[in-house]
Amino acid sequence: MASAFNRASVTITDxxxxxxxxxxxALILLGSIRENNSLSDESQVRGNQFFDRPCDExxxxxxxxxxxxxxxxxxxxxIVERNPHIHDPDDVFPGLVIKITPSKPRKLS
Incomplete structure (x- = not known):
């Protein structure tokens, strides 16, 4: 009887x-699917925010x-003359902080 009990408990455990x-x-797959969808949403939002960002100083x-x-x-x-930390105008990257001094009103998109 003990042997039958051990087999039953092993089967239940398995x-x-x-x-x-x-x-x-399933949780891992669901999490990765949600993460991929949120990344594509962020890139779409980033593209739209590009044109709506204000020109602050x-x-x-x-x-x-x-x-x-x-x-x-x-x-x-x-811009280059007012930002001496920019050594190469072609080497501009996201996150670079620059000083802006508008000489004319901002264009509206």
Missing amino acids: AASWYCAIVLL IYVVGEGETLHTISDKCGDPY
């Missing part, structure tokens, strides 16, 4: 382990922006 493994796998360069596009948008043709 089944419980399989169920736990399947639930854990202190400006943080966004992804896809160049000094030329910032200059056109903010009306400051002298």
Whole structure:
């Protein structure tokens, strides 16, 4: 009788382990699907915010922006001259902080 009880408890334990493994796998897959969807939403929002960002005196360069596009948008043709920390105008990257002094009213999109 003890042997039958041991076999039954091993079978139940094996089944419980399989169920736990399947639930854990499902949670991992669900989490990765949600993470992928949120990343694509962020990139879409970032693209829309590019045109709506204000031209403050202190400006943080966004992804896809160049000094030329910032200059056109903010009306400051002298960005390089006013920012001595920019050694190469072609080496502009997201997160770079620059000073903007608009010489004309900002273009509205």
